[in-house]
Amino acid sequence: MYLPDHFEQDRREELLRTIAAFPLGALVIDGPNGLDANHVPFLIDDAEEGVKLLAHVARANGLWQEARDGQEVLVIFRADDAYISPNWYPSKHEHHRQVPTWNYRVVHVHGRIRIRDEERFLRGLVARLTRKHEAEAGAPRPWKMTDSAPEFIEQMLANIVGLEVEVTKIVGKWKLSQNKEESDRVSAADELAERGEETIAEAMRDTVSRRI
Helix, strand or coil: CCCCHHHEECCHHHHHHHHHHCCEEEEEEEECCEEEEEEEECEEEEECCEEEEEEEEECCCCHHHHCCCCCEEEEEEEEEEEEECHHHCHHHHHHCCCCCEEEEEEEEEEEEEEEECCHHHHHHHHHHHHHHHHHHHCCCCCCCHHHCCHHHHHHHHHCEEEEEEEEEEEEEEEECCCCCCHHHHHHHHHHHHHCCCHHHHHHHHHHHHCCC
C-alpha cells in the first residue's frame, strides 16, 4: 500500500479500535486458483502473547480447504470514506490551485492463518460474536444461543469452520487531508458533517487537534 508519512497511522490502540468498529474485513489469500478474497466479520483477540483475528466461514466455502495452515494472508478493514470537493477549501477561492480527492481510513493486517474446526472453539467464538454485536444493535432482549434448541445450534455449528489469523503486522492509513492547510481541512470537515458524514468529519478534526 502506498503510504506517505503524513498519512501513516501507527497508534496500535487506534488501529485495533478501528477494526473493532468496522469488523467486516476482506480476507485475501493466495490459493491454488490465485488470489481470492472473502468478506468476513472478525473479532479481535488481544492477549499478552499477541493479537489474533477470529472469524468463521460456511463449511461450504472452499476457503478453509484452500488455505494452508500457517499461510500468510492479508485482511483489509475499511472505515469511513468520502469525496472531498476543492470548493470546500477556502484556499481554492483565493488561489484556484486545488483538485478533488477522496479521504478514507483503512487498516491492513498481515498474519498467518490457522483453520480451527473444533466444536469448543466455534461455540465460544459464536457466543462472543453474538454478545458483541447484539449489544451494539441495542436490542432490549439480545439474542443468545440458548434462545434456540440445542440440537439446532449444534447443526448450525457443524455447518461452519473457524479461522484464526495470528497477526504479524498492522498498517494503518488515515488519508484525512493532513497535507492541506488547517483552515482547508477544518472547512472540508464541516462540510462533510453538514452532509451527514460525521464520523469521517470527526476523524479529520482529530488530526487538527493533535497538531495543536
